[in-house]
Amino acid sequence: MPASTSSTFRQPASQEPHITTKLPAHDADCPECGLRVSLPKLKRGQKAACPRCGRHLVHIENQPFSTVFACASAALILMLLVYSQPFVTVQARGIYAPLSLPEMVYWLLADNWSFMALTMLFLTFGTPLLFLLLVLYSYFALSVRRNWPFVHGAVRMITRLRQWIMVDVFFISMLVAYIKIKEVAEVHFGAAFWLMPAWALLLLRTSLAVSEHWTYRQFVKIRKFPVFQAAENTVCCSHCLHFRPLTEIHCGVCGSELFQRRPHSLKISLYLLIAAALLYLPANLLPIMITENPVKTETSTILSGVVYMWHKGDKLVAAVIFSASVAVPVLKIISLSLLMLCTQYRLSADAHILSWQYRITEAIGRWSMIDIFVIIILMTSFHTPMARVTPGPAAVYFCLVVVLTMLSAYFFDPRMLWDKQNKETV
Numbered sequence: 001m002p003a004s005t006s007s008t009f010r011q012p013a014s015q016e017p018h019i020t021t022k023l024p025a026h027d028a029d030c031p032e033c034g035l036r037v038s039l040p041k042l043k044r045g046q047k048a049a050c051p052r053c054g055r056h057l058v059h060i061e062n063q064p065f066s067t068v069f070a071c072a073s074a075a076l077i078l079m080l081l082v083y084s085q086p087f088v089t090v091q092a093r094g095i096y097a098p099l100s101l102p103e104m105v106y107w108l109l110a111d112n113w114s115f116m117a118l119t120m121l122f123l124t125f126g127t128p129l130l131f132l133l134l135v136l137y138s139y140f141a142l143s144v145r146r147n148w149p150f151v152h153g154a155v156r157m158i159t160r161l162r163q164w165i166m167v168d169v170f171f172i173s174m175l176v177a178y179i180k181i182k183e184v185a186e187v188h189f190g191a192a193f194w195l196m197p198a199w200a201l202l203l204l205r206t207s208l209a210v211s212e213h214w215t216y217r218q219f220v221k222i223r224k225f226p227v228f229q230a231a232e233n234t235v236c237c238s239h240c241l242h243f244r245p246l247t248e249i250h251c252g253v254c255g256s257e258l259f260q261r262r263p264h265s266l267k268i269s270l271y272l273l274i275a276a277a278l279l280y281l282p283a284n285l286l287p288i289m290i291t292e293n294p295v296k297t298e299t300s301t302i303l304s305g306v307v308y309m310w311h312k313g314d315k316l317v318a319a320v321i322f323s324a325s326v327a328v329p330v331l332k333i334i335s336l337s338l339l340m341l342c343t344q345y346r347l348s349a350d351a352h353i354l355s356w357q358y359r360i361t362e363a364i365g366r367w368s369m370i371d372i373f374v375i376i377i378l379m380t381s382f383h384t385p386m387a388r389v390t391p392g393p394a395a396v397y398f399c400l401v402v403v404l405t406m407l408s409a410y411f412f413d414p415r416m417l418w419d420k421q422n423k424e425t426v
């Protein structure tokens with residue numbers, strides 16, 4: 001089936017003439033619905049999507065290299081500024097906490113909360129830094145047309161790191177924490193806070209500028225790999241969308257595992273979901289946050305915290321925490337269960353709707369981390385004997401629920417949702 005194409009970008013005034021950036025007409029199997037799509041010849045500024053499920057398949061930027069270099073370099077500079085400038089200062093009687101992001105990590109480690117420190121460090125420092133360095137490395141290798149070591153693995157990691165970059169989630173968490181803190185203390189934002197949304201936007205733009213299929217096509221040309229056509233004895237790689245011989249176990253272009261449908265997808269996804277559902281119980285029943293001052297100690301669970309904020313009048317905070325910590329994980333668990341039931345029992349449901357349900361389920365999971373980040377911000381703001389906030393055991397269980405549901409969605413192969421429809425139309 002021919003792909004739906006569109007030119008969404010303006011044609012460039014000047015181009016990068018030394019690099020061939022066009023894509024010839026060729027076939028590719030949609031990684032979301034499995035349809036074999038005939039991609040037309042694509043030029044700069046054009047993109048192609050699956051005509052059946054609408055999944056984006058490939059795009060070519062107007063200035064493929066300049067755009068990536070500019071966005072990734074600017075994001076790296078902003079990252080250095082965000083991590084070197086003051087983020088927030090919290091001031092009240094007996095409390096003066098000027099905090100930069102490294103200081104927040106330091107206080108978490110000093111209070112022996114290495115799990116929380118590692119969570120923050122991994123999601124707001126490790127993943128964006130690794131992502132930007134790998135993008136610059138692989139695109140530099142491409143632009144000088146060199147076959148440098150680990151370049152194909154770097155591109156594979158870039159695409160997998162995307163959903164684990166949570167700078168935007170951390171920024172929204174700071175806004176939620178601000179509404180909570182301003183009741184008891186003065187809050188002054190530093191330069192790092194104001195730079196953070198720009199950094200998050202640049203990370204997103206860099207991520208959008210990297211088209212996996214187009215990038216691997218350039219490597220195929222540089223390495224002079226043979227290009228296989230769609231045939232009985234070939235299988236289309238779900239990641240780089242190149243056809244490879246059935247005899248290969250791992251794709252010769254990108255190194256990913258080759259399969260028509262992910263092996264044991266339903267079973268792995270189900271086990272991860274069951275583990276997440278079981279851990280969601282202690283995550284809700286045990287205290288998630290403990291607040292101490294010289295007069296009293298208070299413990300709160302996720303729900304008691306929401307109810308407290310609601311009655312106190314902070315309805316916006318209550319709504320955000322309820323959505324992130326209760327609605328999103330519960331809806332995600334229910335949604336994935338329904339998708340698995342439809343797949344296992346081949347229930348007659350519209351594959352288009354199920355496909356959209358899967359995309360939304362996959363996209364919203366990371367926003368559940370808001371509550372954990374809010375606790376981290378409160379912990380680092382209030383760490384004196386006059387006022388101390390510490391996480392309860394539920395925080396660890398809740399982090400695990402978020403990770404397990406994200407992994408469950410990742411291992412679920414959405415092509416199974418279309419298989420029944422495929423058989424009916426054959």
Ligand SMILES: [Zn+2]
Nearest residue numbers: 030033050053
């Ligand atoms: Zn499709």
Ligand SMILES: [Zn+2]
Nearest residue numbers: 237240251254
């Ligand atoms: Zn591949």
